[in-house]
Every structure is written in structure tokens, then in C-alpha cells.
Amino acid sequence: GAVVSQHPSRVICKSGTSVKIECRSLDFQATTMFWYRQFPKQSLMLMATSNEGSKATYEQGVEKDKFLINHASLTLSTLTVTSAHPEDSSFYICSARLDTTIYFGEGSWLTVV
Amino acid sequence: EDKVVQSPLSLVVHEGDTVTLNCSYEVTNFRSLLWYKQEKKAPTFLFMLTSSGIEKKSGRLSSILDKKELSSILNITATQTGDSAIYLCAVVTSGTYKYIFGTGTRLKVLA
Numbered sequence: 440g441a442v443v444s445q446h447p448s449r450v451i452c453k454s455g456t457s458v459k460i461e462c463r464s465l466d467f468q469a470t471t472m473f474w475y476r477q478f479p480k481q482s483l484m485l486m487a488t489s490n491e492g493s494k495a496t497y498e499q500g501v502e503k504d505k506f507l508i509n510h511a512s513l514t515l516s517t518l519t520v521t522s523a524h525p526e527d528s529s530f531y532i533c534s535a536r537l538d539t540t541i542y543f544g545e546g547s548w549l550t551v552v
Numbered sequence: 553e554d555k556v557v558q559s560p561l562s563l564v565v566h567e568g569d570t571v572t573l574n575c576s577y578e579v580t581n582f583r584s585l586l587w588y589k590q591e592k593k594a595p596t597f598l599f600m601l602t603s604s605g606i607e608k609k610s611g612r613l614s615s616i617l618d619k620k621e622l623s624s625i626l627n628i629t630a631t632q633t634g635d636s637a638i639y640l641c642a643v644v645t646s647g648t649y650k651y652i653f654g655t656g657t658r659l660k661v662l663a
Contacts, residue, residue: 445594473651482558482640483595483653532594536649539584543594 441467443535445544452523452551459519460547462533468513469535474506477530477546489516523551554579556643556654564660569631573657575641576623583649585624587615588640590656595640598626631661 442465452458462472470491475483487497487508495508505527507519516535520527528551534541556577565571575585584602588595599608601617601624608615612631617624628635641654 471649475653480658482638482656483642485650485652488648488650534651539644539649540597540600541649541651546594 441465441535441537441540441542443469443533443542443544445533445547447547448545449548450550452549454524454551455522457519457521458523458549459517460531460533460549462516462518462535462544464514464535464537464542467535467537469516469537470513471536472510472516473534473536473541474508474516474518475532475534477532479530483532486518520549523549525551527551554643554645554652556641556652558639558641558654558657560657561655562658562660564662565631566662567632569661570627570629571631571659573626573628573639573641573659574623575626575654576621577641577643577652577654578622579643579645579652581646582619583644583646585617586642586644586651587624587626588642590638590640598639628659631659633661633663635659636661 444463472489474486486501487495489495489510491510497503510516532546533544559574587598599615604619612629615626638656642651
């Protein structure tokens, strides 16, 4: 089946710094990728839809200047959390669309200290 | 605003019990409904439902969609401790293929 790789799986960063999370579709080309955030014991919250070659579409309430999304190629989307704060600590998951199915990455645990 | 709600939020049962998890939705441009199981990492796919009244089955798990009632159920029979997880329901919209996730049901199966 289709594979989506997400890296890093865990990252700890200091407050005020930026951290980048990568999402790669390994064996297919994904024109659309999605980024989700999940707080402990809560469901997945869609942050943004990332389309290759164009600007991401952000969901209401998600700060586009804080969560920078780049989808530069058909196999790679990146999420950069800028000027991270402890409240940004969360589980971030990407997914990539192939035809009518999406495939999830393994997720990335971000801890901001 | 599109919305997907699951119930119950959490459930504790004993091995061998049967459980029914519910998912109801209010979305424009419904395309399909999916069920996922999430343990410690990313969700794993269980079922995709597009037609009303047709049961999908995989081992002890089964699911059905009711488009009239805008809902779906996920049944797990003869539960095992390995079924302990969060079960997520997601509705996919047409066009954008946006996945809207429900609140999730946290299931704990005791030995």
C-alpha cells in the first residue's frame, strides 16, 4: 500500500525557535496533503490543506504566519512551527491523498520547552 | 459549519463484550465516511462507507452507514484487550476531499 513518511517522529525545541516537520509520500505523488494537530485525548484537528505548487488553505483559527506550510514537490510537504511556544506542544500528523484515499504519516511529537 | 460527533466519548468493557460506537455528522457535500483505529501513533484505516445500508465487515468488526439518519455505527464483537484504542470517524467532503474527524471514542477493554 501507499506509504507516507513523516520526520522527525519526536522533536524537542526551545521556546522562540522554529521547527520543521517533513511529510513525504514515498511511492506515489500527492497533489494534496493535509496537516492535522492532535492534543492529548482529543481528536485530529485539520490545520490546513496543502496543494502542490500553490498556497496552503488554512482552517479557521489557524495562524498561517505561525504554521508555515510548503508543498514544493509532489512528494514533499513541510510544516514549520515558527517562534514555538510551550502551548504549541502537540502531536502533528500529515496525510497525503492518492485518488480518493488518504494515507497518514506516522506523526510527530513536538515538545516546546 | 461541518461537524462530526461521536458517542460515547469513552467506554470501558470486559473482554468478550460487544460494543457499538456511534458517529453522526452534519456536512455539506458528503462523499464518504471512514472509520480509523488509533493506538499510540497515526490512525490505521478500518472501513470506508459510501452507500447506505451496506454492511462492511472485517473479522470481529463491522460497520454500516445510514444516510437518512446521517450516522454510522461501528460494532466490535467478542472484544479483546488489543481492541483498546481511540476509534475515529471521519467524513470526507466532495471536491476538496477534506477529512473532518469526529471527537473520537476511547475504548478500553479489560482482561
